[in-house]
Amino acid sequence: MSSCRVSRKEFILPRCTKACPAGIDVPRYIRAVRDGHYDEAIAVVREKIPFPTVCADACFAPCEDACAYQQVGEPIAIRALKRAAVDKGGDSWKARKKLIQPTGKKVAIVGAGPAGLTAAYYLQSLGHAATVYDGFPKPGGMLRYGIPRYRLPEERLEKDIRHILELGVTFRANTLVGKDIRLEALAKESDAVFISSGANSGARIPLEGADKKGFLWGWEFLTDVARGRAPQIGNEVVVIGGGNVALDVALTAKRLGAKSVRIVCLEAREEMLAHPWEIALAEEEGITIQNAWAPKRVLGKEKVEGLALKRCVSTLDDACNFDPVYDDEITDRISADTIIAAIGQTPVLDFVESLPGVKKNRQRVTS
Ligand code: SF4
Structure with missing residues (x-):
């Protein structure tokens, strides 16, 4: 039994x-x-x-x-x-918040996103001196530079961050670990180092023509918009990707004035990773979704003029691993002034290798 x-x-x-x-x-x-x-x-x-x-x-x-x-x-x-x-x-x-007397211990935190600031808040509450290092000018990471303002207004984010900094957490702005300061140096001057550098680079796919003017990557696009450096996107925008970030990119492009925004993704409608309510919101705002198509080639001479597509027959193998299958015989072409690929984010971890014995293996830290 x-x-x-x-x-x-x-x-x-x-x-x-x-x-x-x-x-x-x-x-x-x-x-x-x-x-x-x-x-x-x-x-x-x-x-x-x-x-x-x-x-x-x-x-x-x-x-x-x-x-x-x-x-x-x-x-x-x-x-x-x-x-x-x-x-x-x-x-x-x-x-009512209990604060412990200072312990004299110092913790360096790499990255001022939600994980880093959360660690800083609780470490500081426990009496340890937390210093957070970040390459951006303001704390918040993905919350400030990735989530569009229409979902999270900046003044609302500031409210939470203010309470964290009020505890005595030190924030070192514009200090990219690995470039402006070495991780090894932080480890020497601190009792502990917490690495929470996040997934702060848009994942890349090999795609013919992706070097043309007007081809952008999702995370970089959202970050530029959040920093007040929105690019010129024209009237027709195509977004590649079927997750929540792709939806954020599409809705942001719409708010920047694009007349037509179309999402192209490998997945069938019911397989899309984005939440159903966010898909419904996008469609309510006039965004069209073209399911089960894959990008084949970016069209245009020096500048983006459109996207050639091929049919995606399936995205998962029998064991449910991501393994898309295409039918090159079934194709389509759509016009675009701007194409934004939002197919995921990856961590940038090169800086960890300045620590003796620590190695980077693809997107993971190993020792
Ligand atoms: S909304 Fe629900 S899942 Fe999200 S933080 Fe609050 S309790 Fe947790």
Whole structure:
């Protein structure tokens, strides 16, 4: 007879808490909101993450997908309740926050994105002196330079970041580790180093003609827009990719004034990685989606004029690994002033190799 042991934690954790990537005690903050104790609700969120405002605005809310109320109707609007707490609550949670006396220990943090700032917040709360290094002029990483403003207004992000810096966290702007300062030097002058440099480069695909003027990469495009350096994109924009970033790129291009925005992706509609509600929002805004097509070649002389496509027959093999199969006989051509490829992001980890014994293997750090 076989037996299946379920851990106590697995057994007693509510589904919403299990589904939340941060493991927030969702039922407890819902109860606090119900009772009008908004600061208490914020304090519950802050037990796990220092970004209640960001999550209230921009989280994809997997907790709602797991909500047990779906068995009898709609899920509880958990993220909206968090937003109510953030908007109605004040700062009295600060008085309840326990701060440990300084320990004299120093921690260097590489990257001021959500992971780096979260580490800094909790390390500083524990009495360690946290210094965060980032190549960008302001802290926030992907939250500031990747998520479009229409999803996360900058002043809302600033609210969460201000609370982190107020604890005494030091932020070193425009300091790219590996270029402006060596990781080895940080390791020497700190008791610990936390690497949270993120996936801050758009993934590349080999595509004939991708060097033409008017061909852009998704992450770089979003970053340029966030920094007020939006490129000229013309009237017709084609976005390559079927994930959430591709949708963000398409909606951003629309907001920059493109008259026609078309998404081209390998996946069939039901296989797209983007969330269904984001796909629906894009279509509501007039964005068209061309499923099951792959880019074949960028058209034009020096500048982008269009994209040649070939049919994508399937994207996954029998073991569900990504292994697209194409039919080169079925083709199409679409016109474009700008093509933006948003097919994922990759980490840039060359800087880690200045530490003795540490190596980079593709996108991973090994020793
Ligand atoms: S909205 Fe996001 S952060 Fe908040 S509880 Fe749900 S999954 Fe967690």
